[in-house]
Amino acid sequence: MILSAFLLLCCAVATWTVSPAKGRQSQIESPSSEDHLAYGTLDQVKADLQRVGLESSNLIIGVDFTRSNEWTGKRCFGGRSLHHLGAVPNPYEEAISIVGETLSAYDEDNDIPCFGFGDMSTHDQGVFSFYGDVRPCAGIPEALLRYREITATVQLSGPTSLAPIIEAAMGVVQRSGHQYHILLIIADGQVPRGCGAHRASSLDESRSENDMEERTLQALIHARY
Secondary structure, eight states: OOEEEETTTOOOEEEOOOOOOTTTTOOOOOGGGGGEEEESHHHHHHHHHHHHTTTOOOOEEEEEEEEEHHHHHHHHTTSSSSSSSHHHHOHHHHHHHHHHHHHHTOSSSOOOOOOEESBTTTTTTTTESEEEEEEEEEEESHHHHHHHHHTOOBBBBBOOOHHHHHHHHHHHHTTTTTTTTTEEEEOOOOOOOOOOOOOOOOOSHHHHHHHHHHHHHHHHHHHTT
16 A cells, blocks of 8 residues: 655645555555645644554655756745755755654654656656665665765756656555555656646647656556555
8 A cells, every 4th residue: 555645845745545455454544535635734644644544654755856846946945946955955855854754753664765756867757766776765864865965966857757656666565565655755846737737838748748647647546456
């Protein structure tokens, strides 16, 4: 099972839940569609996790390295990229630290698989692990350290597609024997058209966006079973 938390930087936290693998016994309540709401505070997220009966889960983190982080940063981060590294934590560091620490409280072994997507090496086709040997980070502090090391050299690109990180998370869940996981996706909000991005300016762009949207929807559907 994957409990997914999608964080739009400079916006609100939205979460949705995906049901467990078919045939697997679960004591976690499956929320109805009316429960898929935006949350204003982390306390509300924690309260809902407790409400559905979640006591322990593993955490997976996905970080958006698309070029739109530069455009969004011009509007809400003093003209700098949202990935700008400085003396003050950037929005991604804050999200990993605050939200990650909250959700990692459910992670008993504290091993956190961390992935990036949307950079020059992956575009909308895959993800890269924070470690070349695909080992998890040992807790949030190590995830933050690796984030800074990666961000210093990564080349932002795109386009944005959430399908690769969802598919990567599904692989982690399958390899774990279908243990419960929380997938935290941190992005700047520039997601495929069906999720609120700008209107396509050409037929080819529209087809590309439709393909990305369809792949994302299919990934979410497959994660349910």
